[in-house]
Amino acid sequence: xxxxxxxxxxxxxxxxxxxxxxxxxxxxLVVVMHSPFKSYRKISCSSRMRGDQxxxxxxxxxxxxxxxxxxxxVFVPPHPLIKHWVSVLRDERTPSAIFRNAMAELGRLLIYExxxxxxxxxxxxxxxxxGVASVEFIDPREPVLVVPIxxxxxxxxxxASSILPSTQTYHLGISRDETTLLPSIxxxxxxxxxxxxxxxxxVDPMLATGGTxxxxxxxxxxxxxxxxxxxxxxxxxxxxxxxxxSEKFPGLHVYTAIIDPTVxxxxxxxxxxxxxxxxxxxx
Numbered sequence: 001x002x003x004x005x006x007x008x009x010x011x012x013x014x015x016x017x018x019x020x021x022x023x024x025x026x027x028x029l030v031v032v033m034h035s036p037f038k039s040y041r042k043i044s045c046s047s048r049m050r051g052d053q054x055x056x057x058x059x060x061x062x063x064x065x066x067x068x069x070x071x072x073x074v075f076v077p078p079h080p081l082i083k084h085w086v087s088v089l090r091d092e093r094t095p096s097a098i099f100r101n102a103m104a105e106l107g108r109l110l111i112y113e114x115x116x117x118x119x120x121x122x123x124x125x126x127x128x129x130x131g132v133a134s135v136e137f138i139d140p141r142e143p144v145l146v147v148p149i150x151x152x153x154x155x156x157x158x159x160a161s162s163i164l165p166s167t168q169t170y171h172l173g174i175s176r177d178e179t180t181l182l183p184s185i186x187x188x189x190x191x192x193x194x195x196x197x198x199x200x201x202x203v204d205p206m207l208a209t210g211g212t213x214x215x216x217x218x219x220x221x222x223x224x225x226x227x228x229x230x231x232x233x234x235x236x237x238x239x240x241x242x243x244x245x246s247e248k249f250p251g252l253h254v255y256t257a258i259i260d261p262t263v264x265x266x267x268x269x270x271x272x273x274x275x276x277x278x279x280x281x282x283x
Contacts (some may be wrong), residue, residue: 012023014243026133047125072246074237074254077113082106086257089235089273092209096282100155103280106235106257107156112161114201114231114255119144130261140166149174149216150187150202152276156235157203172219181267183217184209203233207256208269210241217249227251235276236260238269 085106088094094102120142126135145162148157150173161167173187194200200220204213213232220230227249237256240263245252262270273279 022089030188032255039040040067050165056073070250072242072250072252072254074242074256074259075113076256076259077110079109079113082109082257085109086235086273089276089279090271092274094279096279100158100280103152103155103235104158107203107233108159108163110233110235110255110257111157111160111201114233115164116252118199118231120199138165141200143168145170145194145198145200147172147190147200147202147216147220149202149212150277152205152280153203155276156205156233157201160201160203172216174215176209176267178266181209181211183215185215188219190219190223194220194225196224198225200225200230201233202230205235206253206269206272207234207237207241207245209238209267210244213241214244214248217245217252221249231255236269236272238263250260 053241071113085102088102089099120139121136122139123134123136125132144167146157146160146164146167146169147150148154150171157169157210160169170191171187171189172185174185176181176183200211202216202220204216206211213234216229217230217232221227228251230249230252232245232252232254234254234256237254237259239259239261242254242259245254260269260272264270276283
């Protein structure tokens with residue numbers, strides 16, 4: 001059962017999706033607020049705007065009504081622990097060690113959400129102390145690749161191996177020119193051949209201008225990985241990056257703790273949390 005409601009939603013400073021009113025539109029982009037049930041709330045942003053409002057389509061959708069494959073999905077899990085760790089990261093007084101721990105805990109929660117209904121499984125029966133039980137395990141034969149983008153991605157991905165039973169980690173080093181804001185790849189540890197059907201998590205804490213994450217996804221595409229096989233994990237995302245991803249990679253899934261409204265002329269997300277790499281490693 002699904003009910004459909006077309007409505008105009010005012011984005012306010014206490015909105016669960018955006019920390020303040022924003023002024024952007026994303027075509028072919030759906031923002032999903034997770035529900036603890038199989039159904040979820042879907043918010044589709046339209047290119048039409050009325051003052052400070054979006055014209056949106058709000059819908060309670062179920063698994064029997066799949067979302068179109070040509071739209072990028074952005075998942076913003078409304079978990080209080082996720083909001084807590086984002087708040088710790090935002091505070092300029094947070095020391096480096098606590099900042100890094102908060103980033104790791106946030107990564108744990110986001111990776112958990114991203115792996116929901118996504119990991120390959122095998123079923124069977126085992127003998128428990130009290131009898132025979134039907135069981136389901138993660139299939140270790142199906143590769144799951146974790147690709148952190150250095151440096152800050154290392155902190156966000158720290159607990160990935162404790163969540164995902166069988167993973168392979170490949171590092172990408174991508175720096176951004178402070179003047180042009182263009183990305184430059186200085187380290188590429190991706191394997192020459194990525195097995196067909198591999199599931200890939202790209203971990204980049206800050207999706208700001210979009211140059212770095214687009215370069216990373218392009219590299220995976222060059223290795224034959226399809227958009228639908230990739231999920232992006234970030235702590236904070238901003239409209240420019242989401243716009244670029246939605247235009248270039250339909251069907252991509254992005255999991256982020258929060259979406260901030262703007263990026264300044266130096267390429268930093270506002271209000272954001274500063275330089276995630278510097279704050280994670282005390283540099």
